[in-house]
Amino acid sequence: MNEKTGFSLNGYLMALILAVVIPISALNLNPIWSASVLVSLIILALALGCLAGFFMVQPNQAKVMTLFGAYVGTVKTNGLRWTIPFFMRKNISLRIxxxxxxxxxxxxxxxxxxxxxxxxxxxxxxxxxxxxxxxxxxxxxxxxxxxxxxxxxxxxxxxxxxxxxxxxxxxxxxxxxxxxxxxxxxxxxxxxxxxxxxxxxxxxAPEIASAMLQRQQASAIVAARTRIVEGAVGMVEMALEQLKAQNVVELDEERKAAMVSNLLVVLCGDKHTQPVINAGSLY
Incomplete structure (x- = not known):
């Protein structure tokens, strides 16, 4: 069922019309003023019944109207409105x-x-x-x-x-x-x-929160260690290349391996290493 616009009129205009019709009809009930008292009585009854058709629509609200169980439309126009008094009106909010x-x-x-x-x-x-x-x-x-x-x-x-x-x-x-x-x-x-x-x-969930926290911490440690090792290998490689390029010292494979091991220990260790001064010869 899709929404459709329901029948309604400006309430202020309708109030003005009824304000004129009701007094005139009431005065015509006197035989001195009118020859047809029955017609005036019917008009007065209808005018008084129309008073039940007034309703108010607030901003961002709507009135859903039904007639004997059938949907007849929705009124979204703000202010005082008037519709057929037989229409049942249900308020619904359109606000966020x-x-x-x-x-x-x-x-x-x-x-x-x-x-x-x-x-x-x-x-x-x-x-x-x-x-x-x-x-x-x-x-x-x-x-x-x-x-x-x-x-x-x-x-x-x-x-x-x-x-x-x-x-x-x-x-x-x-x-x-x-x-x-x-x-x-x-x-x-x-x-x-x-x-x-x-x-x-x-x-x-609380039952696995501590275990998952440990897993997250382990993953973070592994990621950090991976970055440290990558950086340390790059620094060792750079150190060996610069020593060779500048002819500072010639190292055989065994001493290169020892130097790489010492540099990796210094760069990748959790704690500060203690320096040891070599007081002997080159070999």
Missing amino acids: RNFESGKIKVNDNQGNPVEIATIVVWSVTDSAEAVFEVDDYESFVSIQSESALRNMASSYPYDPQEDEGIALRSHPQTISDSLKKEIQDRLDKAGVTVHEARISHLAY
Whole structure:
């Protein structure tokens, strides 16, 4: 069911018309003023009944109108409005709202349990679908957002893997775009538009948090050590080339190996090395 514009008139204009019709009809009830009392009585009754047709539309709100169970349209024009008194009118907000889900536990695509939560910014854009297609559109948004969050979180790893670059922790914008699309696909039938969806909480579940922290620390240590070794090898290579180019000293293979070993110990060691002065000859 798609939204359509309902019938309504300017309320101030209608109030002015009734302000003229009602007194005249009331005066015509006196036989001295009119020959047809019955007609004046009917006009007065209709005019008084029209008073029930006034309603107010606040900014960024709408009135969904039905007639004996049939949808007849939606009024979004702000201010005082008037419509047929038999129309039933239900108020619905078109304002942008925030929804924050609770922390839910879900397994990522590596099977690791994680805690995740999201913030969804949404608004109603089709009042007819929001009112008639779902029983409670606010509850529908809440439940479907959490369902989409579970499905999205199980499609990506928590940390980036070598064979898959996108991860929950390392690609927040990509994850947000994926989550927004996932939620929007589920809420289209409810006349709701998702403006933004972002992860508000992301962490490993408590039962594996300490183990995963150790793994992250180990990965960081390995990465740092790799960079140190790469730099140390480059420095040793540069030192040997400069010694050879400047003819400072000629080293055989055995002493080159000893020099490389000593330099690598100095450059790659966790602690400061103690220098030892060689007081003997060259060999």
